[in-house]
Amino acid sequence: MSAELKQSGDKPNLPPDTKMIEVFIMGKRYKVPATLTIQKAIEWAGFQFLRGCGCRGGICGACPTIYRTKDDYKLKIGLACQTVVEDGMYLVQLPFVPAQKSEYHIEDERPTIAAIEKHYPETFRCVQCNTCTKACPMDIEVMQYIAEIIKGDYKKAAELSSSCIMCGMCAARCPAELQQFNVAMFVRRMYGRHVLPKAEHLQKRVKEINENKYIPFLDELGEISHDELVERYKSREWQPEPYEDPNWQPKETKYL
Ligand code: SF4
Ligand code: SF4
Numbered sequence: 717m718s719a720e721l722k723q724s725g726d727k728p729n730l731p732p733d734t735k736m737i738e739v740f741i742m743g744k745r746y747k748v749p750a751t752l753t754i755q756k757a758i759e760w761a762g763f764q765f766l767r768g769c770g771c772r773g774g775i776c777g778a779c780p781t782i783y784r785t786k787d788d789y790k791l792k793i794g795l796a797c798q799t800v801v802e803d804g805m806y807l808v809q810l811p812f813v814p815a816q817k818s819e820y821h822i823e824d825e826r827p828t829i830a831a832i833e834k835h836y837p838e839t840f841r842c843v844q845c846n847t848c849t850k851a852c853p854m855d856i857e858v859m860q861y862i863a864e865i866i867k868g869d870y871k872k873a874a875e876l877s878s879s880c881i882m883c884g885m886c887a888a889r890c891p892a893e894l895q896q897f898n899v900a901m902f903v904r905r906m907y908g909r910h911v912l913p914k915a916e917h918l919q920k921r922v923k924e925i926n927e928n929k930y931i932p933f934l935d936e937l938g939e940i941s942h943d944e945l946v947e948r949y950k951s952r953e954w955q956p957e958p959y960e961d962p963n964w965q966p967k968e969t970k971y972l
C-alpha cells in the first residue's frame with residue numbers, strides 16, 4: 717500500500733445521507749463512509765494498493781487485516797475485501813506472512829509421517845491452543861487439520877484444509893511457529909498425487925492437448941475479427957440451470 721494521496725478510480729458514489737465514521741489506518745485518523753469494506757475505506761482515505769489486494773472477492777488471500785474495535789481488547793483478523801469498517805476501528809494491512817516453502821518433488825514424496833518430519837518438522841510442536849482456528853478468516857478448523865496431519869490421516873487433513881486461501885494468518889498467530897498453510901498444501905499435493913485415483917477425463921484431455929488437438933481452434937480464434945469474437949462469446953451455449961444433468965453436452969461437440 718503506498719501513501720500517495722491519489723484518488724482511486726474505485727471511489728464509490730455514495731448517497732448524501734451516508735454516515736461517516738472514524739477509523740485509524742496505521743495509527744492515523746480518517747473519516748470514511750460506514751458502508752465500505754476495509755479495502756474500500758483505505759482507498760477512500762487516499763491510499764492506493766500496490767500489494768495486499770488481488771481478487772477483491774475473498775478468494776486470493778492477499779488482503780489480511782489486523783484490527784481492534786472500540787471497547788474490545790481482542791486483536792481481530794479479517795479479509796480487507798470482506799470486512800466492513802466499524803467506528804473506532806484501528807487497523808493495519810499485513811502484506812505478507814513470511815513462511816519458507818520446503819523444496820520437494822512430489823513424485824519422490826510419499827504421504828507418510830516421515831515426509832512431514834523431513835519437510836515441516838515444526839508441525840509436531842503444535843500445543844493445541846486453537847489460536848490458528850480463531851485467526852482463520854475462512855473458518856477452517858486449522859488446529860484440527862494439523863492434528864490429522866500429526867496422526868497421519870491425510871485424507872481428513874486435505875478435506876479440512878481444502879478452502880485455505882493461503883492468507884497466512886494462522887501462521888502469524890501460532891505460538892509454536894508452524895506454517896500451517898504450507899504443510900497443508902504439501903499434504904494435499906501428496907494426497908492428490910499418490911492416493912486419489914487418477915481422473916480419467918483429465919488424462920484424456922491432457923493427451924489431447926499434447927497431441928495439439930486444440931491448436932487449429934486457437935488459430936481460428938486468432939484470425940477472426942474482434943466483433944465476431946464478441947458475437948461468438950455472447951452467443952455461446954450455456955448449460956441449462958440448475959446443472960443437474962451430468963450427461964449434458966453442448967450441441968457443438970467438436971471443441972470437447
Ligand atoms: S496456533 Fe499453532 S500451536 Fe496453536 S493449535 Fe494452531 S498450530 Fe497448534
Ligand atoms: S488456514 Fe491459515 S492460511 Fe489458510 S485461510 Fe485459514 S488462516 Fe489463512
Ligand code: FES
Nearest residue numbers: 770771772777797
Ligand atoms: S483481495 Fe483477494 S481475498 Fe481480499
